[in-house]
Amino acid sequence: MxxxxxxxxxxxxxxxxxxxxxxxxxxxxxxxxxxxxxxxxxxxxxxxxxxxxxxxxxxxxxxxxxxxxxxxxxxxxxxxxxxxxxxxxxxxxxxxxxxxxxxxxxxxxxxxxxxxxxxxxxxxxTTHFFGVEGAQENSIALDTVGQAELFRKRLIQACMRAEHFTPEPVAAGVDEAEAEDEPGVDPVPRIQVAIVGAGATGVELSAELRNTAQVLSAYGLHKLDPKHDIGIVLIEAGPRILPALQERVSSATGELLTKLGVKLMTGETVAQVSRDSIRTASGKTIRADLTVWAAGIKxxxxxxxxxxxxxxxxxxxxxxxxxxxxxxxxxxxxxxxxxxxxxxxxxxxxxxxxxxxxxxxxxxxxxxxxxQGKTLPEYTYRDFGSLVSLGHYSAVGNLMGGLIGGNMLIEGLFARFMYMSLYRLHVAALHGYARMVLDTVAHWLRRSTAPRVKLH
The missing domain is CATH 3.50.50.60 (FAD/NAD(P)-binding domain)
Structure with missing residues (x-):
């Protein structure tokens, strides 16, 4: 056998x-x-x-x-x-x-x-820290459920703690000395979440966190302003976010994130990560109550x-x-x-x-x-495009190749539907389409009777 x-x-x-x-x-x-x-x-x-x-x-x-x-x-x-x-x-x-x-x-x-x-x-x-000083010790990767749960719990704790403590007076994403010369820079948030790496994981997390901040406030876990008191900064070493995807997908995603109040820092290579800040190769210091490392894999x-x-x-x-x-x-x-x-x-x-x-x-x-004793075929990858979820706000991506016979930028509800379908296809591969439909219905029923965000 x-x-x-x-x-x-x-x-x-x-x-x-x-x-x-x-x-x-x-x-x-x-x-x-x-x-x-x-x-x-x-x-x-x-x-x-x-x-x-x-x-x-x-x-x-x-x-x-x-x-x-x-x-x-x-x-x-x-x-x-x-x-x-x-x-x-x-x-x-x-x-x-x-x-x-x-x-x-x-x-x-x-x-x-x-x-x-x-x-x-x-x-x-696994996550690739590229030998950056302090990155592995002072940031959280998202390789496992345990790591993701650890970040979620620390975020809730930080929100609850921020009501009673005042952060250091450093502007969001820039040095304190630069803040006076930077037009339109908001005062430093009470909490700052820094995400290193603006690939799919970093971009999707930044959008989801904006929704989380609003829900935690609505349920009374903190009395902070969800948009101004909770800052999210996305740091990317390359010239644009989503560097692996087409530039028009990157631009559309950047516009949506900016509307959500996510600060984008491109062209900034992280040189050091400490317990409460990040220092870039250009000399900037970013305050970070929580740091997520999503900059690469190995x-x-x-x-x-x-x-x-x-x-x-x-x-x-x-x-x-x-x-x-x-x-x-x-x-x-x-x-x-x-x-x-x-x-x-x-x-x-x-x-x-x-x-x-x-x-x-x-x-x-x-x-x-x-x-059966036959020769093995050769594998050819077929790129059907990429989709990036921005939570319940939207989704953006491109469909390409054999799926549509060309290349098309999509966003909004249609892109969101396509993104959600990817996971459902995975469930169907494991259980069949009948059980996938039942699982989808069960998931919808659970969401209709539970908070949109896990609160503990």
Whole structure:
């Protein structure tokens, strides 16, 4: 029996495990499986990573959106093993999973070894701090639900505390000395949230936080002016926000954020992050009661120590267009942790959810061919455009390629609908369309009977 092991239960890894389990596994003890499919992840639950900015802003309760890996495995005919990948023996085709520990109960599961015939590495990415002094110690990344929840709680605490303490007299986003010469600069907010990195995560979080400030005020958690007393500054080293997207998408998003009272600082490279401020390479000092680091990603460090598998400068595994690693045909990689060629482009396939979804579907079909003794096809990324959510205010993005036969800028309600549909398509890939519709209705009912923002 062929043994598939998929390490990483993100969007791509979980979708691949689900489809392989449905096709080759078994949910009935009387029916033997055609192949053994095992999913490995260090966490017990899955949440779609593009939702983490909503968790951080409190506009989404993660516990209503998390999926238990063990339950998904039971429903779809694969096995789940909880633990972190710590080693690989390619000659023996064996991976090592680290011991699972609990702070109170101690060791729950010992270190284990699993044997495979085909290994798929889909462990995603982590935040890249670029060696900036104090960045890792004094800012919060949004890689996990725990980090997003930590930021949300600190934001609420800061709002409650700000009513009784006066901040240092530094203007928002500029040095105190520069404030007198800067026309139209508002007085310093009582609370200042700094977001480093104006990619999709930073932009979406900045818009969600403006809504959060208004809701927390409406429910009486603070008596601050949501727009003037709570400042949000978005810092980007490049010349414009959303540098990976088209300039017209960036411009439209910038205009919307400015209307929401988000201060945009482009062309500013962060040189140091301290507990309550940020210093840029140009010499500016920005007061920051809370700092979120969303400036870049890199592959997890473990990939650079996996029995000689080649990686690039970001730590991603270099793969061929079949998604096989360069030196081992039995080891595949997909998603953010894979450096996959993009024919006709100077850069590799971008680290986006749509790429992970496409690669999961591609590998499922490839493995069907492989088990039939056929040659593997080559993967070609299809860019359907990008969408950025600005919370309930709006959305903006571009549709392109095969979807519309060209390139079209979209914004407003239509863009918002398209953005919301992305997550629903992910749910459909895991549960089918019938359960996706039921989940959508249940989500709407929960939102109709609960505050728009989590208040504790």
């Amino acid at each position: 062929h043994r598939f092991i998929i390490v990483g239960g993100g969007a791509g890894g979980l979708e691949l495990a689900t489809r392989l389990g449905d096709r080759f596994g078994s949910t009935d003890e009387k029916t033997p499986p055609k192949a053994q499919v095992t999913l490995v992840d260090r966490n017990p639950t899955h949440i779609w990573k593009p939702l983490l900015h909503e968790v951080a802003a409190g506009s989404m309760d993660p516990f209503t959106q998390e999926l238990e890996y063990a339950a998904q495995a039971l429903w779809h005919g694969f096995e789940f093993q909880q633990g972190e990948l710590v080693g690989l023996n390619r000659a023996a085709r064996r991976i090592t999973i680290g011991a699972l520990r609990d702070e109170e109960a101690g060791e729950l599961l010992p270190e284990r070894e699993l044997e495979y015939d085909t290994l798929v590495l889909a462990i995603g990415s 592959a997890p460090a473990v990939l650079s120590n996996l029995d000689g598998l080649p990686t690039n400068r970001l730590g991603q595994l270099t793969v061929r267009r079949t998604l096989q690693t360069e030196i081992d045909d039995s080891v595949f990689a997909l998603g953010d942790c894979a450096a996959c060629p993009w024919p006709g482009n100077e850069r590799n396939v971008p680290p986006r959810a749509q790429a992970a979804h496409q690669q999961a579907s591609f590998l499922f079909k490839s493995f069907e061919r492989m088990l």
